[in-house]
Amino acid sequence: xxxxxxxxxxxxxxxxxxxxxxxxxxxxxxxxxxxxxxxxxxxxxxxxxxxxxxxxxxxxxxxxxxxxxxxxxxxxxxxxxxxxxxxxxxxxxxxxxxxxxxxxxxxxxxxxxxxxxxxxxxxxxxxxxxxxxxxxxxxxxxxxxxxxxxxxxxxxxxxxxxxxxxxxxxxxxxxxxxxxxxxxxxxxxxxxxxxxxxxxxxxxxxxxxxxxxxxxxxxxxxxxxxxxxxxxxxxxxxxx
Ligand code: OAD
Numbered sequence: 697x698x699x700x701x702x703x704x705x706x707x708x709x710x711x712x713x714x715x716x717x718x719x720x721x722x723x724x725x726x727x728x729x730x731x732x733x734x735x736x737x738x739x740x741x742x743x744x745x746x747x748x749x750x751x752x753x754x755x756x757x758x759x760x761x762x763x764x765x766x767x768x769x770x771x772x773x774x775x776x777x778x779x780x781x782x783x784x785x786x787x788x789x790x791x792x793x794x795x796x797x798x799x800x801x802x803x804x805x806x807x808x809x810x811x812x813x814x815x816x817x818x819x820x821x822x823x824x825x826x827x828x829x830x831x832x833x834x835x836x837x838x839x840x841x842x843x844x845x846x847x848x849x850x851x852x853x854x855x856x857x858x859x860x861x862x863x864x865x866x867x868x869x870x871x872x873x874x875x876x877x878x879x880x881x882x883x884x885x886x887x888x889x890x891x892x893x894x895x896x897x898x899x900x901x902x903x904x905x906x907x908x909x910x911x912x913x914x915x916x917x918x919x920x921x922x923x924x925x926x927x928x929x930x931x932x933x934x935x936x
Contacts, residue, residue: 720883778927815853
C-alpha cells in the first residue's frame with residue numbers, strides 16, 4: 697500500500713504524464729489478452745500465428761473471420777474502471793490495443809501503435825474500406841469483402857507481426873515517452889518490440905516508470921514502482 701500512495705503522489709505532481717497500455721488494460725472488460733488461450737472455435741489457434749501477413753495470404757477468410765469476431769466482441773463490451781481512471785488523468789495515452797475502449801471512456805487523442813479493428817483497408821491498394829451495416833456473423837472463417845476500387849480482398853487495419861508500425865504514431869510515442877516525467881505502463885507483457893521500448897525510453901531519459909500488472913514482466917527492472925494488481929482495481933487509486 698505504501699507503493700500505491702507513493703505512485704499516486706508522483707502522478708499528482710507529474711507535469712508530463714504518459715500512460716502506455718497493452719491487452720491487460722481491456723481484460724476486465726472481457727477482451728481476452730493475446731497470451732490467453734483462445735476459446736470456442738478458435739481454441740486450436742494461437743493468436744500469434746493468426747496475426748501475420750502469411751496467415752492472411754494463406755487463408756484470408758480465417759484471419760478476416762477472427763478479426764471480425766474480435767471487433768464484434770469489442771462492440772459488445774464497455775470500458776472498465778481502469779479506462780475511466782486513465783481518462784480522468786491529464787495524460788498522453790499510447791496503446792498497443794486495437795480496441796476503442798480508451799476513446800469510449802473519454803480519453804482524447806489516443807495513439808494506436810498497432811492499428812485498429814475499426815479501420816479496415818484494401819490489401820492491395822490500401823484504400824480505406826467503409827463497412828456496410830450488417831448483422832453480426834458467427835464464429836469462424838468469413839470471406840473478406842472486396843475493395844470498392846480494385847476488388848482485392850479487404851484486410852484488418854491492424855499491424856501484424858513482421859509489419860512496420862505507423863511511423864507517425866511510433867515517432868510521437870517515442871517523443872512523448874522521452875519527454876515524460878512519469879510514465880505508467882499497464883497490462884503489457886513487454887515482449888513485443890518496438891512497442892516494448894516505450895517505457896524503457898522513459899526510464900533511460902530520467903522519467904519515473906510505474907507498472908500496473910498482476911504478474912512480473914521483463915519491464916520490471918525499468919520500473920521504480922511495480923504495482924501487482926489488475927488495471928480496473930489499481931488505476932482508480934492513482935487518480936488524484
Ligand atoms: P499480452 O497478451 O502479451 O500481455 C498481457 C499482459 O497483461 C500480461 O503481462 C498480463 O499479465 C497482463 N494482464 C492480464 N490481466 C490483466 C489485468 N486485469 N490488469 C492488468 N494487466 C493484466 O498483451 P500485450 O502486451 O498488449 O500485437 O501484447 C503486445 C502485442 O502483442 C499486441 O499488441 C499484439 C500482440 O500479439 C500485434 O498484434 C502486432
